[in-house]
Amino acid sequence: MQNISILLFTFLLVSNAFGRFQSLDLNRKMGNVNQSSQMAVGLKSKFGKVFSKHFDGKKLGVLIEWGNLRPNAYASFDDEGAPYVLLTEGMINHRMMNQDSVNLVICHELGHFLAGSPKKNRGRSQKKSWSSAEGQADYFATAYCMKALLSFESTPQKFASEGISKDINSDIDYLCGGTLRCKRIVEAAYRLARVYADSKFYPVSLSLVQRSDNVVSETLLSHPEPQCRLDTMVAGALCPYSLEMDFNKNTQLECDKSIHSRPPCWFARGN
Numbered sequence: 001m002q003n004i005s006i007l008l009f010t011f012l013l014v015s016n017a018f019g020r021f022q023s024l025d026l027n028r029k030m031g032n033v034n035q036s037s038q039m040a041v042g043l044k045s046k047f048g049k050v051f052s053k054h055f056d057g058k059k060l061g062v063l064i065e066w067g068n069l070r071p072n073a074y075a076s077f078d079d080e081g082a083p084y085v086l087l088t089e090g091m092i093n094h095r096m097m098n099q100d101s102v103n104l105v106i107c108h109e110l111g112h113f114l115a116g117s118p119k120k121n122r123g124r125s126q127k128k129s130w131s132s133a134e135g136q137a138d139y140f141a142t143a144y145c146m147k148a149l150l151s152f153e154s155t156p157q158k159f160a161s162e163g164i165s166k167d168i169n170s171d172i173d174y175l176c177g178g179t180l181r182c183k184r185i186v187e188a189a190y191r192l193a194r195v196y197a198d199s200k201f202y203p204v205s206l207s208l209v210q211r212s213d214n215v216v217s218e219t220l221l222s223h224p225e226p227q228c229r230l231d232t233m234v235a236g237a238l239c240p241y242s243l244e245m246d247f248n249k250n251t252q253l254e255c256d257k258s259i260h261s262r263p264p265c266w267f268a269r270g271n
């Protein structure tokens with residue numbers, strides 16, 4: 001029995017790793033962290049243009065770890081104290097990913113630097129780290145970062161929702177009406193939540209309209225469940241005031257007064 005489950009586990013890992021090689025147009029280099037690939041340079045300049053003012057003149061790095069097929073991304077500081085974001089090849093090349101959702105991953109990672117409170121704890125202590133909580137980074141990613149990024153695009157790119165089912169498409173229409181930017185952000189949120197869901201070893205269904213009914217009594221600082229993360233990203237996308245929100249000012253955000261607030265599946269009001 002144990003052998004069978006090990007075999008199945010290995011098969012899942014291998015099929016996950018090789019089933020998702022739908023490549024974007026990349027200058028691919030295997031087996032190293034690369035700062036100079038065409039894609040990393042493009043992303044760095046795009047995000048640098050919009051967000052450099054937030055980093056006190058320090059250059060924001062965007063790194064891609066080619067050869068690492070596990071979908072992952074993180075934010076950190078280099079030896080000189082400059083912030084960087086790293087994405088693995090497995091994240092970029094996941095079958096659900098497209099350009100908007102790659103941007104959304106980077107937005108989430110920037111959220112760890114810029115999204116304000118609630119912040120994570122440092123290790124097991126109660127001291128606060130520099131990094132915003134996961135749910136907070138998710139909210140910032142759609143409420144602010146993606147909107148800021150798309151507002152820099154002179155002509156909105158056309159909307160092609162490959163790999164998205166009819167039902168999901170009509171849910172996106174229902175949520176966004178005819179607003180192209182909203183549709184792109186909500187679709188990217190769905191794609192990314194699907195990546196998170198697929199990394200679980202059990203089937204996870206996701207809905208854009210049926211929210212998680214989980215209610216926390218204490219704010220969750222680590223990763224919420226995929227449905228909760230999707231709810232958070234959709235709430236941010238639909239918050240109408242979010243480009244004016246100051247995430248660093250305090251814990252109260254404009255949309256907290258509305259249905260597009262940070263959802264109770266991870267955010268507990270009052271703590």
Ligand SMILES: [Zn+2]
Nearest residue numbers: 108112134137
């Ligand atoms: Zn994160």
